[in-house]
Each structure stands twice: as structure tokens, then as C-alpha cells.
Amino acid sequence: SILGGGVKAPRIKTKNLISIIFCEAVAIYGIIMAIIIGQGISAFDAEKDTDQIVRDSYDAGFRMFAAGVTVGVSNVACGITVGIVGSGAALADAQNSTLFVKILILEIFASVIGLFGLIVGILQIVGVKMGTK
Amino acid sequence: MMNYMPEMTFNVDHGYLEGLLRGFKSGILRQNDYLNLVQCETLEDLKLHLQSTDYGNFLANEPSPLTVSVIDDKLKEKLVVEFQHLRNQCVEPLSTFLDYITYSYMIDNIILLITGILHQRPINELIPKCHPLGSFEQMEAIHIASTPAELYNAVLVDTPIAPYFLDCISEQDLDEMNIEIIRNTLYKAYLEDFHSFCRELGGATAEAMCEALAFEADRRAFIITINSFGTELTKEDRAKLYPRCGDLYPYGLQLLAKADDYDQVRQVADIYGHYKELFEGSGTGPGEKTLEDKFFEQEVNFMKNSFMQQFQFGVFYAYVKLKEQENRNIIWIAECVAQRHRAKIDSYIPIF
Numbered sequence: 223s224i225l226g227g228g229v230k231a232p233r234i235k236t237k238n239l240i241s242i243i244f245c246e247a248v249a250i251y252g253i254i255m256a257i258i259i260g261q262g263i264s265a266f267d268a269e270k271d272t273d274q275i276v277r278d279s280y281d282a283g284f285r286m287f288a289a290g291v292t293v294g295v296s297n298v299a300c301g302i303t304v305g306i307v308g309s310g311a312a313l314a315d316a317q318n319s320t321l322f323v324k325i326l327i328l329e330i331f332a333s334v335i336g337l338f339g340l341i342v343g344i345l346q347i348v349g350v351k352m353g354t355k
Numbered sequence: 356m357m358n359y360m361p362e363m364t365f366n367v368d369h370g371y372l373e374g375l376l377r378g379f380k381s382g383i384l385r386q387n388d389y390l391n392l393v394q395c396e397t398l399e400d401l402k403l404h405l406q407s408t409d410y411g412n413f414l415a416n417e418p419s420p421l422t423v424s425v426i427d428d429k430l431k432e433k434l435v436v437e438f439q440h441l442r443n444q445c446v447e448p449l450s451t452f453l454d455y456i457t458y459s460y461m462i463d464n465i466i467l468l469i470t471g472i473l474h475q476r477p478i479n480e481l482i483p484k485c486h487p488l489g490s491f492e493q494m495e496a497i498h499i500a501s502t503p504a505e506l507y508n509a510v511l512v513d514t515p516i517a518p519y520f521l522d523c524i525s526e527q528d529l530d531e532m533n534i535e536i537i538r539n540t541l542y543k544a545y546l547e548d549f550h551s552f553c554r555e556l557g558g559a560t561a562e563a564m565c566e567a568l569a570f571e572a573d574r575r576a577f578i579i580t581i582n583s584f585g586t587e588l589t590k591e592d593r594a595k596l597y598p599r600c601g602d603l604y605p606y607g608l609q610l611l612a613k614a615d616d617y618d619q620v621r622q623v624a625d626i627y628g629h630y631k632e633l634f635e636g637s638g639t640g641p642g643e644k645t646l647e648d649k650f651f652e653q654e655v656n657f658m659k660n661s662f663m664q665q666f667q668f669g670v671f672y673a674y675v676k677l678k679e680q681e682n683r684n685i686i687w688i689a690e691c692v693a694q695r696h697r698a699k700i701d702s703y704i705p706i707f
Contacts, residue, residue, distance in 0.1 A: 227374035227377060229374070230381060230382065231378060309665070310665055317381055
């Protein structure tokens with residue numbers, strides 16, 4: 223949409239790249255989650271360790287998986303939403319430049335969906351203990 | 356899932372073209388521009404005013420005595436260039452959609468050529484008169500046929516409109532039927548085909564397009580009825596020409612087929628709320644708008660509404676129709692200016 227709208231209204235080119243940057247922000251949420259999950263992983267031995275530790279490790283494993291899936295799915299939804307709203311913003315900006323900021327506010331709300339996903343993921347994963355460390 | 360949320364995938368194939376088209380749309384002349392044009396005294400003034408709009412220097416290279424037909428040709432050329440650009444860049448299903456838009460021009464061109472042949476006009480005279488959006492490859496070859504039946508077998512059967520001929524006309528009919536009846540039968544087949552194509556596309560495209568096409572179908576039914584009063588067209592023949600994809604189908608069409616004069620047509624329109632308003636207040640007096648003008652206005656409204664939705668093909672159809680209306684407006688104003696007959700110069704249809 224930015225390409226198409228930019229043919230007749232070249233002024234929209236740089237401002238509308240903000241929409242694309244919003245999409246990149248959700249990718250960063252994914253990286254944050256990956257780092258947090260990575261920190262929690264450590265080795266355990268199902269036979270030699272005590273029952274408590276084995277149970278905790280399995281619990282941690284499931285929690286990490288759930289957190290990863292939560293963040294992943296909410297990022298996909300958020301990215302799609304930001305893309306659709308951003309396309310509308312680019313076309314509206316091409317017609318009338320006062321509309322851009324107003325639609326950008328909507329886009330911020332859309333981007334917050336990804337942030338909520340990250341928060342839920344962190345809540346799921348806080349306090350996990352895997353292995354003997 | 357892709358069918359339920361077409362917004363997700365539309366931009367992949369068609370986003371650039373939609374953005375480009377909306378840019379074109381913002382170049383359509385506004386009320387201020389029309390007010391400027393109406394105040395022109397000569398065609399040179401008109402050309403000057405058009406230079407400051409999106410049209411730019413499109414008349415720059417024309418030789419000095421500007422005529423209305425030159426302006427008309429150049430306007431059409433501009434629309435054709437934009438349309439061809441869109442058509443060259445698009446993929447399915449948009450390319451089929453744009454092809455459907457050109458079929459109506461093709462039908463007009465074919466009828467023009469057939470009429471010309473029947474009156475023994477040389478082919479070179481006729482080709483420039485055809486609308487460029489409706490040109491097809493076999494146009495040059497039309498002169499080899501001397502009767503419409505030969506024409507069909509040799510040339511038309513390869514065009515994309517051939518199925519419309521099959522649906523409704525047989526070879527003998529082509530020779531006997533009045534040319535206008537052929538045109539209306541073809542157009543009916545085309546409208547119904549386009550309507551079912553849009554309905555299959557579904558989603559927002561179907562919403563925007565089916566409404567506009569239904570209105571077009573009903574409008575044609577009304578116009579055919581009104582024009583056929585006083586001619587030799589029998590009622591059964593008339594009923595065969597009504598397109599069936601509009602709101603009037605089936606009961607309104609039956610009533611229209613039985614109508615004998617303008618008042619009965621009006622009664623049929625009164626049954627349907629939105630057509631009642633169009634018929635009220637229309638007439639041929641000096642201050643009133645004619646029925647045709649009101650139909651044009653309503654069409655412009657539908658087309659403007661289709662721009663309210665994103666991620667659908669209706670905007671392409673709407674742009675072509677609005678550009679046509681704009682061309683008609685400019686030519687009307689140009690004619691009034693050229694003939695210095697300014698009484699009705701204000702009866703153009705404002706778009707934005």
C-alpha cells in the first residue's frame with residue numbers, strides 16, 4: 223500500500239515506514255521470550271535426581287512450551303493487525319495528511335496486543351526451576 | 356481461513372494497484388475545478404484550467420484550433436493509459452475482473468462495427484471511432500465479413516464475448532434482428548455473467564459490486580421500457596431484454612413488461628422505495644433534472660460508496676465509471692462553451 227499510495231502522494235513515503243517498524247517491535251518480543259526461556263533451561267536426570275526435582279523439571283518444560291506458544295501466536299495476530307491497519311493508514315494519509323496521526327493511535331492499540339502476549343508469557347514462566355541449579 | 360479474512364492476503368497481490376488507484380481517484384476533478392471550468396469563455400481557457408488539475412499537459416501538443424472531439428479523444432486516451440497500466444500489472448483474479456470491465460466497451464465497439472458494415476462504410480473510418488478500452492485483436496479483420504452471420508463465424512467467435520452471443524442469439528437472428536436488440540441482448544448476458552462472477556468472488560467485492568450491478572440492471576430495464584414506447588418492439592421481446600440480476604427481478608420485471616406508458620412505469624418504480632425517489636421530481640421541464648441525470652447521479656453515489664471499503668475490487672470498477680462520468684461532464688461543459696450556449700452548462704453531475 224505504501225508503494226501504491228506513494229506514486230501519487232510521495233510525501234507519505236517516510237512517515238508510513240513507522241507502520242513497518244511496529245511490526246518489527248513484535249519480533250523483539252519474541253527475542254525477549256526466547257532469551258528468558260533459554261536462561262531457564264538446564265540439565266536434569268530422570269533417574270538419579272529426586273522426585274521433587276523431576277516433577278519441577280517437567281513442570282518447567284511445559285511452562286516454557288506454553289509461554290513460547292502464547293508469545294508466538296499473539297505476535298502473529300498482532301503483526302497481521304498492525305499490517306492491515308498500517309495499510310489503511312498509508313492510503314488515508316495519501317488522501318488527507320491530517321488522518322495519519324489519528325490512525326497511528328489505533329495502530330498503537332493493535333501493537334499492544336503483542337505486548338500483552340509477552341506479559342502473559344512472562345507470567346507463565348516466572349519461577350520455573352529445572353534441574354538442580 | 357484465507358476466505359474469511361481477505362484483508363490478510365489482499366495486499367500481497369493487489370495492494371500496490373489499490374494504492375495506485377486511490378492515488379488516481381484523488382485526481383478526479385472536484386467541485387471547485389468544475390466551477391472554474393464553467394466560467395471559461397473559450398476552449399483555450401478550458402485547456403488552461405485543466406492544466407492545473409491532475410490532467411496536466413495532456414492537451415499540450417495539439418494544434419491550435421482546439422475542437423471538442425480532440426478533447427474527447429485525449430480524455431479517453433488518458434483513462435486508457437491508466438487502465439492499461441493497471442491491467443498489465445495485475446494477477447488473477449483481478450485481471451479477470453478488469454477484463455470484465457472492458458467487455459462492455461467491446462460490445463459497444465462490435466455493434467458499431469456491425470452497423471458500419473451494414474451501411475457499407477470503409478473499415479478505416481470505423482476503427483478510430485471505437486472505444487480504445489474495448490479493442491480486441493480481431494478488430495482489423497472485421498471487414499472480411501459482409502453479413503453479420505459471417506462476421507460471427509469468422510471473427511467474433513474468438514473474442515471473449517463469444518459466449519454472450521451463444522446464450523441468446525443464433526446465426527439467423529443476427530441477420531434479422533434490429534441492431535439495438537442485439538446490443539441489449541449482449542449487454543444483458545454480460546451483466547448477468549459479471550454479477551455471478553462478483554458473487555463468486557465473495558466478501559467485500561461482492562457487497563460493493565453486486566449492489567452497483569443490480570442498480571445498473573434495473574436502470575437498463577427502466578430505460579429500455581421507456582424508450583420502447585411508440586416503437587415496434589413487442590412486449591415479449593422487451594421482456595427478453597431485461598437483465599435478471601437486479602432488484603426488480605422477478606415481479607418488477609413482469610410488471611414492467613406489461614407497462615404501456617410512462618405513468619405505469621412510474622407506478623412500478625413506486626413499489627421500490629429507492630427507485631421511487633428517482634422518479635419523483637424528474638421531468639423534462641427547464642428547472643428539473645431528467646430521469647437519465649438522476650440515474651447518473653445515483654450511479655455516482657454507488658461508486659463513491661465503494662471507495663469506502665478497502666481490500667476489494669469494486670474500487671477499480673468505480674474508478675472507471677467515475678472517470679467516464681467526469682469525461683462526460685468535461686465534454687458537456689466544453690460543448691456549451693464552444694457553442695456559447697450557456698443555459699444548461701450547470702447540468703453536469705458533480706462527483707466530489
